[in-house]
Amino acid sequence: MRVYLDNAATTPLDPAVMQEMCKVMENTYGNPSSIHAHGREARTLIERSRKTIANLLHTSPSEIFFTSSGTEADNTAIRCGIIDHGIKHAITSKIEHHAVIHTFEALEKAGVIKLSFVNVDAKGNIDYEHLDHCDTVQTMGHYKHDLSKLKAHFVVCSAHKLHGPKGVGFLHVSHRIKIKPLIYGGAQERNMRGGTENIYGIVGLAKSLEIAYAEMEQHQQHIQGLKTYMKEQLAETIPGVEFNGETDPDKSLYTVLNVSFPEMEMADMLLFNLDIAGISASGGSACSSGSDIGSHVLTAIGTNPSRPSVRFSFSKYTTKEEIDYTVAKVREFCMVNA
């Protein structure tokens, strides 16, 4: 059995998204900047995708800028927001993705800003009202964002987190703020991001968001149900198990369960053992499966480093049988090494 429980790192492509992308790959190869019919056909697909996304998020297509990734969207928002507006003091939190933290740190190192960190509690809760940027990579397609009501200047998305393709995302820049590009070149994306557009990716991104919105309640219920079930099963069968961060369904991401296991022998072999048993999960808390690159988040919320932590993250494709199998394998490992 192969079980994929690392959906926070990336999600499998939805077959309907792949089908839509393949149609474009087969039939549309014009450069969207060309004014002839081939180019216009590609341009139409991009603008149609932009409109689909804008409608779903209750915003204007003119505020959506396609990027190569969530990382590029984060970099653009932070670097250009700070530099173009002469910001001298920035605030972030220690539980952000490295696409956010490292960008701020680079600006601090270059002497552009003074950097402060907002406090987070032991469950990873922060006061979002104090922040004007918003790394929504893990929530896009999982929650309904109404950007007409959101006060954030910037919102970001990465398609591969919601069963879309890798290598494409977008940055939403509110009308209330103006920034210059991060990537200079041609006049693409209304002069905001040079580079020939990733047409297939953009079409796939729009399709994946469309599917996510159409099926959201049903998937949220399914995934939250599995998360609660796994939490209960682990708590019942493994003495001393705890959970890192907030787990209240109203306050935490329903796609992720971060588990803190009791101290045991061979603790650093737990993930490896799960992999051998066919289970893919992550030791960190960011996007890097199988590495502890994301553990800066667990450190920031003060988790005990001698207890092994595993991040299990679920998707609409995860099944109860997969959870049962995973709990049994984890339990087996904990019993043998207790």
Ligand SMILES: Cc1ncc(COP(=O)(O)O)c(C=O)c1O
């Ligand atoms: C919160 C968060 N921000 C940013 C990113 C980066 O997105 P991408 O993989 O598209 O560069 C990720 C995941 O990789 C993420 O989880």
